[in-house]
Amino acid sequence: MDCTSCDATPTRPDRPHTFFAHAQDTCPACGVAIEARVVLRDGAVVHLLRCLACGPQERTISDDADAWVRSFLDRGVVPDGLVGDHLFKHTTSTCPGCLALVTAQVVIRKDRVFFLKDCARCGPSEALVSEDASYYVKAYSFARAGTQPFLFRNGVEHGCPTDCGTCDDHEQHTCLPIVEVTDHCNLECPICIVDNQYSNHMEPATFAKIVDGLVEAEGTCESLALSGGEPTSHPQILELLRIACRPEIGRVVLITNGIRLGKDRAFAQAIRDLGVYVGLQLDGFTADVHEKIRGKDLVKEKAAALAAIAELDLPTQLIFVATRGVNDHQIGQVVELFLSGPQFLSLNFQPAAYTGHGGGTFGHDPADRLTIPGVIKRIDEQTGGKVKYTDFFPLPCSHPQCVSLTYLLRLGDGTSVPFARFVDFEKHATLLRSSATLPATPEVEDALTDVIHDVFARQDEIERGPEILAALRRSLDEMFPRKPLAPRETFRVSERQSKSIFLHHYMDRHDFDLERLRKCCHHYPQIDGRIMPACGFNMFHRGAAKGPNTPRARFGRAPFSLPVIG
């Protein structure tokens, strides 16, 4: 029932097209070479071009979008007997030496995908972007239209990525705002992707303005994450969390290394009392791994944090930065931990991005690194198939190359079964369309109804079919009890029905892809009101894309450097 004294929350509109990819083209008016935004619109394929001399232009490439997409995907099929690289497409990346924007050939080589770049100043370079060419190519078929915020902070002047904030050419709203509330930290992580200056704690009033700005732009936010630095280093962190806990924000997440959580029980209790969620950085289980990634042995600190989480039943997301040759052998262990506790709602793997104060200089081979398929493969291998490679799908909310995920339904015996075992996500793409969690929209309800009936009809063929049906029934009973729940209780109850494993590959100077940035939905809101797509901010604004003291792009603006929004 709608509140009689409040206006209903308006729904963010869809973008007028489905953003698909970037492609090389020329201005139809003056002929200068420009990278086009390829969009699917009203059944046609259109190149949207922004010529600095002639202004916005567009060119229809095909009147049959379905056929065009099929031919695009066919370009990813390597001819039999081909020796050498197979060109799939082009995009814009960065030179790993000078960070200039350069054209990249996207090529398939021995079932893997590489960017081949040639910077006029620094020369050629190569970067691995996917360890599975089939996954990479097929991911494009998951492209779906984004939605747009009610308010873009910037208009388009010079085009992506220079107008960021976001500009009205951006293809997705802010699904996950991450506010860096401090640049102080109690660790010096060798893999740190930010660049702590130990000089700023965000004022509560400033933070409140940022939240106001988010609500103005988004209407409602499913999630709001507080990060840093280490946000628990902020002397007024509880006040900031209280400010964030408002009706327009569904879930407030404190991203933390867990040190304070484990040793300050009053603080942990306060987190619980506020209803805040924990995003616990947990990249391994042994001293050597912690030392290599976080700079010191944190085995006891992580154990203490996990104990506090379990004791207080704090809803938690585990965050695992995965680095080849350092902690990728402990991927299965974190999955097992995640599956073992009802307090763990999601597990977020981040294949390491080699950017930031630590990460920019962290030892790595850009041509032989972990990417999303590599992490999924290790999940499969190290859990003995408990969670399989085929359980994962690209999330079309962001660019499909950015995030992969699987949902797992909690069964009656406490174990979980991936949704992909009983949901055909290619058929029910709505369930993946717009969000990391399932919103209660008519489309989602419709798709879930089909899923229930599909399982009902095929329960003898589906692995653990009757148990899945029983779990779906339990979910209904718990989410729609005879005695109505308060909205926040409903939120919590629904979260307990399933878990999710995400893989989010942030970009660095090697694998930066302007096409992906175009649809980024993980944003850093800034004190001046700009809402910055994360990888663009890390690459061009933070000043640490290659480690400390990396020169910023000419349009770069450092964190905490501009006046606070009025």
Place this chain on the structure above:
Amino acid sequence: MLVGGRVALVTGGSRGLGRAICTTLAREGAFVAFNYARSDADADATLAAIADAGGRGSAHKVSVLDKAGLGALVKALDAVHGKIDILVNNAGFGQVVPLALMEESDWDDMLDTHVKGAFLATQAVLRVMVRERYGRVVNVGSLAGIKMMQAPVHYATAKAALKGFTEALAKEIGRYGITVNCVAPGILDEGVSDHLPPARKEEYLRHCALRRVGKLEEAADMIAFIASDRASYTNGATLVVDGAV
């Protein structure tokens, strides 16, 4: 033929209206499986009637209240035919008893057989229909569940429940190409009407425009029609077959 090539399951098919439904569906081209709870001899008679109508069928001794038995029956039919196109929820019985004398067990037996039986049979068969994205469910209701007339309260309640069952289920599963309808006969010349007191029949005839009770075949013909593709846009409906009372 109305239902040529279709596979039908009729509950309570060994006697009365159930036998007429089986015979009619068989004559109209369907393979007709039916279940029954008691008399093997009656079941054999129905099988013979199906054969006389030029059709094929099978009899299965399982109660509509035996969930596991129904599941096994559906599985067996599905294994042989690969589908079940038509379900007629017909199982039921009549009982003349005023509320004042009604035992709790009378109430339970009546509601269980008519309503719970329809629920269990439908749930079992729907698995196949949803998979096949096709189905025709026909519930046998009664005029007693629709109009104010002198009828046993538990019987009228059970038949009224089937009307609600029909409408709600039609809404829920129409998306899978499955229609759900209810056929509500008035008094027929055989079956549950056999034990009606003469005064009730006389009252009925006074109000019936056709001045006669119906024949089993007349109700069965309507059921066969509703179960056919000729009635493809009829869904959630209750069709009264009463000669205009």
